[in-house]
Amino acid sequence: MAIIFDTLSLQKENQRFFLNTEEVPGIQNINASYENNATHIKYLGGNDTQFLPVGPQVGKVSISNILISNDLWLNYTGESGVNGYIMKNFNDYTENFSFVSGYLSYYHSQCVINQLHKIDVTFDIFRNIGQLGIETISQFFELQAINNSKANLLFKFPTAATTEIILDDIGANKITSYDVAININRNPVYGIGSRYPIAVKTNYPIEVQCSFQIEVDSYSASRLNVFPLAPVYRNVSITTRDVYDNSTVLAYNFSGMLLVSEEYIPSVDNTVTVQATYKKLLNPYTNATDFSPPAEPVVPPPPQSTCPVNAFSPFSGPATTKYLKKTIVGTMSTVWHYLGGDDIISSGILSGYVELDTAGNVINNTMAYFILDRGDETTLNPGTYPIDISVNDLIGFGFVSTTQGFHAVPSTAFRSWAVDNIPETTVSSTLKTRIGTTTAPNELTNYGPADITIDYSLELSTPCTA
Amino acid sequence: MINFNEIDVTVNGTGILSENATVSANNNLFSVYGLGRRNLAPQAINGPFQGNMQFDYILDIAYEPNQPITTTLKNTFPLFHHEPSRISIAGLTGFAYLDSYSINISPNNPGKATASYTTFTPFSGALAPKKGNFPYNTSGIIALSHGWSTKISTSDEAFSFPTFEFNYNFQANWQPVYVIGKTIPTQIHLMSIEENISISKDFYKNIQLAGQEGWQFLNFGFGPNANISLVALYGETIGGQPPVINININGMKVTSSKLSAGLNDIVKNTVELRRNY
Numbered sequence: 211m212a213i214i215f216d217t218l219s220l221q222k223e224n225q226r227f228f229l230n231t232e233e234v235p236g237i238q239n240i241n242a243s244y245e246n247n248a249t250h251i252k253y254l255g256g257n258d259t260q261f262l263p264v265g266p267q268v269g270k271v272s273i274s275n276i277l278i279s280n281d282l283w284l285n286y287t288g289e290s291g292v293n294g295y296i297m298k299n300f301n302d303y304t305e306n307f308s309f310v311s312g313y314l315s316y317y318h319s320q321c322v323i324n325q326l327h328k329i330d331v332t333f334d335i336f337r338n339i340g341q342l343g344i345e346t347i348s349q350f351f352e353l354q355a356i357n358n359s360k361a362n363l364l365f366k367f368p369t370a371a372t373t374e375i376i377l378d379d380i381g382a383n384k385i386t387s388y389d390v391a392i393n394i395n396r397n398p399v400y401g402i403g404s405r406y407p408i409a410v411k412t413n414y415p416i417e418v419q420c421s422f423q424i425e426v427d428s429y430s431a432s433r434l435n436v437f438p439l440a441p442v443y444r445n446v447s448i449t450t451r452d453v454y455d456n457s458t459v460l461a462y463n464f465s466g467m468l469l470v471s472e473e474y475i476p477s478v479d480n481t482v483t484v485q486a487t488y489k490k491l492l493n494p495y496t497n498a499t500d501f502s503p504p505a506e507p508v509v510p511p512p513p514q515s516t517c518p519v520n521a522f523s524p525f526s527g528p529a530t531t532k533y534l535k536k537t538i539v540g541t542m543s544t545v546w547h548y549l550g551g552d553d554i555i556s557s558g559i560l561s562g563y564v565e566l567d568t569a570g571n572v573i574n575n576t577m578a579y580f581i582l583d584r585g586d587e588t589t590l591n592p593g594t595y596p597i598d599i600s601v602n603d604l605i606g607f608g609f610v611s612t613t614q615g616f617h618a619v620p621s622t623a624f625r626s627w628a629v630d631n632i633p634e635t636t637v638s639s640t641l642k643t644r645i646g647t648t649t650a651p652n653e654l655t656n657y658g659p660a661d662i663t664i665d666y667s668l669e670l671s672t673p674c675t676a
Numbered sequence: 677m678i679n680f681n682e683i684d685v686t687v688n689g690t691g692i693l694s695e696n697a698t699v700s701a702n703n704n705l706f707s708v709y710g711l712g713r714r715n716l717a718p719q720a721i722n723g724p725f726q727g728n729m730q731f732d733y734i735l736d737i738a739y740e741p742n743q744p745i746t747t748t749l750k751n752t753f754p755l756f757h758h759e760p761s762r763i764s765i766a767g768l769t770g771f772a773y774l775d776s777y778s779i780n781i782s783p784n785n786p787g788k789a790t791a792s793y794t795t796f797t798p799f800s801g802a803l804a805p806k807k808g809n810f811p812y813n814t815s816g817i818i819a820l821s822h823g824w825s826t827k828i829s830t831s832d833e834a835f836s837f838p839t840f841e842f843n844y845n846f847q848a849n850w851q852p853v854y855v856i857g858k859t860i861p862t863q864i865h866l867m868s869i870e871e872n873i874s875i876s877k878d879f880y881k882n883i884q885l886a887g888q889e890g891w892q893f894l895n896f897g898f899g900p901n902a903n904i905s906l907v908a909l910y911g912e913t914i915g916g917q918p919p920v921i922n923i924n925i926n927g928m929k930v931t932s933s934k935l936s937a938g939l940n941d942i943v944k945n946t947v948e949l950r951r952n953y
Contacts (some may be wrong), residue, residue: 251734251786251820253693254766255684255806262734263824263909266784399942400783401838405824408838413940478763 220298227273227297229282231355235365236278238328240296244339245267266400266407269335270605271309277319277327277450279366281460286314286333286491287394289412293352294333294338303353304341310349311337312412317392319460323563327450327460336398336407347517359440368450368459376447377422383429388448389421392492415491422466424484431472431484442469444488464490683766684806685731688711689789693817695788697731697765699799723774724854724861727795729763729770733781735787737908737919738818742791745774746846746871750869753953773850773864779923781842787906788820796852796861797902799935804938819908819919829905829922830898840944841876842904844923868953873904873925874945880935887929890949900926927951 227237249264271294275283286292289313298305312333321327344350375385386474394416398407432442445463452456467488677683685694704723727853745761752758759772772793780788813837826842847925851869883893889900896902903922911918928949 247784251693253695253734254680254697255682256693257681262820263784263822265786395940397940397942399840400823401840402781402783402823402826402842403828403838405784409942411942620867 215526224298226297227358228297230293231352232272232282234275234282236272236276238276240274241272242269242294242296242309242339245337263405266336266398267405268398269309269339270331271312271335271339273331273333275329275331277329277368277460280365280461281316281319281329283317283331285328286312287317287392287416289410291336292333293349293409294354295356297356303357304343306341307339308342309333309335309339310342311335311406313394313396315394315396317390317394318460320387320392321370321373321450322387325370327368327370327373328541329426334396334398336410343563359416365452366452366457366459369453369562372453372456373448375449376445377444378444380424383427383484384424384425385422387423388558391419391421393417393419393557411621412494415493417466418464418490418492419487420464421487422615424486425481426484429484431474432469437468437470437535443467446460446488466490643647678766678805679801680943682805684764685733685766686762686764687745688762690733690741692739692741693734693736694731695733696727698714699727699729699768699770701725701727701799705917721827724796724852724859725798725899727797728792729765729772729800730790730792730793731765732788732790733882735738735821735906735921736787736817736819737821737906737921738912738914740921742774742777743921744777746777749774749848749866750871750953753866753869754839758864760864761793763795764772764801765807767801768799769801770799771797772926773848773903774846779788779790779842779844779921781821781826783823783840785823787823787826794850795903796864819911819912821906821921822909825907825909825911827907828896828898828904829903829920830901831927839875841874841946843872844904845874847871847872847873870914871928871951871953872908872931873923873949874946875949876944878942878944880896880933880945883930883933887931890925890928890930893949894925894931896925905952908951925949935938 225240227234227240241582244267247263247265247267250259251264252259280481291313291436293308293310294312294369295306295308312335314331315334316330316332318330319588320325320329344353375388377385397411397413399409399411400409436442443466446463446467448460449458450460452459467490469486470489471485473485474482475485495504540676685692685697694844695871703725704721705719706722708720709752713828741761749758754841754887758773763770763772774791775794776790776792778790780790847870848866849870851865851867853863853865854861873890877894879895881893891898891900901924903924906923907918913919928951930947931950932948934948935943935945
């Protein structure tokens with residue numbers, strides 16, 4: 211039998227989308243694009259020239275999504291950016307089309323009678339987009355979490371039939387569709403010395419627009435010129451629930467929305483309909499679903515001393531903070547994965563961290579070994595992998611030993627193991643420190659998976675309040 | 677008729693990536709009137725000939741002819757008798773003195789420079805297309821400056837430069853000396869030099885009446901000998917060494933501070949520093 215097709219094109223089942231580490235169900239299509247800022251320079255006398263980067267490098271990602279389970283997008287109407295990964299293969303990080311530092315610029319939610327809820331979003335991408343390697347440590351851990359995630363999504367299906375809309379005095383009139391649109395104007399702040407923005411600010415206010423199509427019975431319309439002296443405000447509440455267990459999937463609550471337009475549409479073919487549109491402005495003290503006035507700031511009680519008598523203050527930090535020395539011994543382990551390819555595996559990043567609470571108890575320790583298949587290359591270039599965190603509460607640590615769990619890996623595998631004795635971060639009330647990375651080729655030549663175990667010893671100074 | 681792509685702009689024989697260039701000349705004629713006459717012709721000569729050649733251009737650090745001239749002028753002032761530079765624009769040549777030079781670095785854009793030369797003797801040559809068949813100079817574009825690659829550097833390290841705008845301005849005050857019986861000056865004296873730097877940041881400090889040291893005011897933290905370094909966008913090297921333009925702010929004093937706020941942008945404070953010779 212003749213072979214008609216020798217390869218298959220990529221299908222939808224091989225394109226899974228993650229927002230940070232969380233898989234988004236119900237994605238219908240994604241348009242992830244970039245156009246670099248190559249501009250050819252012109253000059254007097256120039257018949258031939260070259261391309262030069264002029265202007266910022268910004269990508270764009272548009273996503274259409276059927277609302278299933280919950281709405282992840284609304285979390286990003288504020289100041290937070292997000293990373294996104296379209297993964298072909300969980301076990302091969304390189305087979306992706308991803309973006310780093312995406313900021314939501316447009317959100318549109320729609321529900322029409324007899325259709326599922328649809329959400330369209332657009333992100334402006336300020337760092338990078340495309341088939342990405344590992345650029346940041348957070349990206350590394352996100353990819354690791356994606357690799358460890360199971361395809362066990364919680365599915366909830368809201369429909370138009372399970373959606374409740376409250377529009378003040380709409381009475382017996384029938385709402386047949388709604389649209390909620392949010393435009394977020396981002397202001398990336400660029401500085402000299404880098405191609406990436408120093409910060410991404412949001413230009414407030416954010417405008418929210420709600421439109422309703424209403425089949426009317428005794429609709430009481432407004433008039434063009436009532437604004438601005440007698441404007442019409444309405445409270446809008448939209449709640450949509452799971453068709454099976456009636457649990458809330460998505461809820462909008464907009465108080466005091468200004469009526470900005472009405473379209474009155476009688477027709478011989480249909481019942482009389484009205485398209486009513488409302489607008490509201492959001493400020494930094496409100497969010498997409500809660501428009502109550504900002505709460506009064508909570509004044510914390512004066513700190514109580516938590517320091518024992520032997521606490522010391524070794525650093526130049528605040529005089530009110532002292533430290534209690536403590537030694538912590540533990541073990542962390544991971545599994546080395548071989549990611550495919552015919553070439554000798556080059557090298558990778560062996561990275562781990564220990565997370566401690568303020569009492570110095572280990573609440574999490576994680577190690578990961580990430581292999582990069584670099585094609586024909588046989589070594590990974592030594593280099594510095596970006597760490598984006600820094601706080602110093604650790605006064606030193608060292609390795610006790612390394613236990614090699616590799617299968618058939620030469621003992622030189624750890625020869626270039628480098629230990630950072632510089633702590634990297636604190637996360638809220640906990641102390642989190644990276645314990646080290648490899649910085650040179652490891653000469654791994656065999657297939658995995660294999661276990662890696664590291665014994666560590668941390669000499670920690672736990673902060674306490676004097 | 678000559679199109680823009682058919683001309684050259686050179687400084688002492690080195691081509692530049694000029695985007696705009698002007699050649700202007702003034703002869704200082706004066707209308708002389710007298711009682712009893714409606715007109716009194718011809719107009720009289722009231723001052724010397726003065727020409728100006730000005731151009732703005734994209735900075736190719738490997739072939740930047742003007743910044744070394746500023747360095748020479750600063751290093752030799754006031755002892756040296758300066759020779760004019762040979763400026764050529766579209767076939768017109770002037771032997772001229774650099775009177776102003778500026779560099780602008782902004783985020784995401786190539787570095788730009790502007791130079792202005794004054795001449796006290798008429799131009800030579802004629803409007804003509806360039807002779808060579810090369811686009812810019814014989815080696816082509818080598819090392820373009822860019823906002824992405826502008827750093828603060830010491831002799832050991834380079835640091836990113838998180839600021840929103842950087843401008844450097846150099847001004848030289850030339851005085852021609854004329855003698856009776858001649859229409860061109862017998863000497864050109866360099867009387868003074870002033871350098872200004874403006875840097876736009878996101879912090880504000882009050883300036884002091886006596887002026888603070890610029891590097892301290894700007895929190896450079898690397899001591900007075902840190903440079904603002906313009907390096908090549910793609911890290912190119914010449915003879916194994918990266919070409920660089922270093923602008924040192926040692927000895928510069930803060931002269932002004934201007935806070936500005938506008939819609940849809942962050943609040944910025946532009947600090948100006950000055951140094952005189």
